[in-house]
Amino acid sequence: MKDIYILGIESSCDETSVSIVKNGCVDIATVVLSQMDTHAEYGGVVPEIASRMHVENITIVVEECLTKANMTMDDITAIAVTYGPGLIGSLLIGVVAASTLSYIYKKPLVPVHHIAGHIYANNLEKEMQYPALALVVSGGHTDLIYMKEEYSFEKIGGTLDDAVGEAYDKVARVANLPYPGGPLVDKMSHTGEDTYNLPLPLDDDSYNFSFSGLKSAVINLVHNEQQRGHEINLANLTCSFQNRVVEILSKKTMRALKEYKIKNLVVAGGVSANSGIRARLTELCKEEDINLSIPSLKYCTDNATMIAAAGYFAYKLGRRAEYDLKAVASVKLH
Numbered sequence: 052m053k054d055i056y057i058l059g060i061e062s063s064c065d066e067t068s069v070s071i072v073k074n075g076c077v078d079i080a081t082v083v084l085s086q087m088d089t090h091a092e093y094g095g096v097v098p099e100i101a102s103r104m105h106v107e108n109i110t111i112v113v114e115e116c117l118t119k120a121n122m123t124m125d126d127i128t129a130i131a132v133t134y135g136p137g138l139i140g141s142l143l144i145g146v147v148a149a150s151t152l153s154y155i156y157k158k159p160l161v162p163v164h165h166i167a168g169h170i171y172a173n174n175l176e177k178e179m180q181y182p183a184l185a186l187v188v189s190g191g192h193t194d195l196i197y198m199k200e201e202y203s204f205e206k207i208g209g210t211l212d213d214a215v216g217e218a219y220d221k222v223a224r225v226a227n228l229p230y231p232g233g234p235l236v237d238k239m240s241h242t243g244e245d246t247y248n249l250p251l252p253l254d255d256d257s258y259n260f261s262f263s264g265l266k267s268a269v270i271n272l273v274h275n276e277q278q279r280g281h282e283i284n285l286a287n288l289t290c291s292f293q294n295r296v297v298e299i300l301s302k303k304t305m306r307a308l309k310e311y312k313i314k315n316l317v318v319a320g321g322v323s324a325n326s327g328i329r330a331r332l333t334e335l336c337k338e339e340d341i342n343l344s345i346p347s348l349k350y351c352t353d354n355a356t357m358i359a360a361a362g363y364f365a366y367k368l369g370r371r372a373e374y375d376l377k378a379v380a381s382v383k384l385h
C-alpha cells in the first residue's frame with residue numbers, strides 16, 4: 052500500500068505547530084513554537100496576543116517543518132487541521148492556513164477535533180488496540196471516552212465544572228507558582244506529605260468528575276490560614292491536592308474498564324504528563340492486566356504530531372472539509 056503522509060496543523064491555544072506523520076504512526080518532522088513565555092508575563096493565555104502570534108508564525112513553521120522533513124507539498128497526501136475546540140482567534144489562523152494550502156496544492160482537507168488529536172498521540176509509539184477507554188485530562192477537558200473501534204468516540208463521563216488542568220493552574224496561582232502551574236504543582240507535590248484533609252471530589256457511582264469543590268477547598272484553606280496568621284506548608288498542600296486528583300481519576304477509570312470489560316487504556320491531554328497519574332495508573336494497570344498507553348512527555352501537551360496522527364484515521368474514513376471550513380470554539384467529540 053502507498054504510504055500516506057499527513058501534514059498536521061495545530062493552533063488551538065498558544066502553540067503554533069506543524070508536523071508531517073507517515074501512516075498515522077511515524078513522526079517524520081515536527082515543529083512546535085510555544086508562546087508560553089509571552090503569556091507567562093500575564094499569568095495566563097491572552098487570546099488576542101495568541102492569535103496575533105499565530106499569524107506571525109504560521110508560514111514560518113510550515114516552511115520549517117517541510118525543510119526539516121526534506122519534503123515539499125507534492126509529497127503530502129492530505130492536510131489535517133484542528134478546527135476546534137479552542138480559542139476562536141487562534142483556531143482560525145490554523146484553519147485558514149490549512150484550507151489555503153489545501154486549495155493551492157489541491158490536497159484533501161481533513162478536519163480534526165483537538166481531543167481526537169490528544170487521544171491519537173498514543174498511536175505514535177505503539178499501535179492503539181480496541182475496544183479502548185480514553186482518559187482525557189487537559190486544561191479544557193476531563194473525560195472518559197469509550198472507543199469501540201478505530202476513530203469512534205462515545206463519552207461515558209466528564210467533568211461537571213472545572214477541567215483538571217484548570218484546577219491545577221488555579222491551585223498553582225494560590226501557591227504563587229507562575230503560569231502554567233500544573234507541572235510546578237506536580238513537582239512540588241513530591242517534596243511534601245499528604246497532611247491536609249481535602250475532600251475526595253464526586254466520589255459517587257457515576258463516571259463524572261468535579262474539581263471546582265476541591266479547588267475551592269484549597270483556596271479557602273490558604274485564605275483562612277493566612278487570616279489566622281498561620282503559615283501554609285505548600286509542599287504538603289500540593290501533595291494532598293495531587294493525591295486526591297490522582298485517586299479519583301484512577302478510581303473511576305479502573306471501574307469503567309471493569310464495567311465495560313475493556314483491556315486497553317489510553318491517557319491523553321496535557322495533564323497526562325502528571326507524574327502522579329502516570330505512576331498510579333501504571334501500578335493499577337499492571338495489577339489488573341490492562342494494556343496501558345500514555346504518550347511520552349513531548350506528545351502530552353499541544354502539538355501537531357497528534358493532529359496528523361488522528362488526521363490519518365479521519366482521512367482513511369473519508370472525513371473531508373470544504374475550503375470554507377469553520378473554526379469552532381466549542382464542539383463535541385463524536
Ligand code: KG4
Pocket residue numbers: 064188189190191192215216217219220231232233234235237320321322323324325326351352353
Ligand atoms: O492539553 P493541553 O496542553 O492544553 C489543552 O488542550 O488544554 O493541557 C494544558 C494543561 C495545563 O492546565 C497545564 O497546567 C496542565 O495541562 N499540565 C499539568 C502537567 N503538565 C501540564 N498538570 C498537572 N501536572 C503536570 N505535570
Ligand code: ZN
Pocket residue numbers: 165169189190320321352353
Ligand atoms: Zn490540548
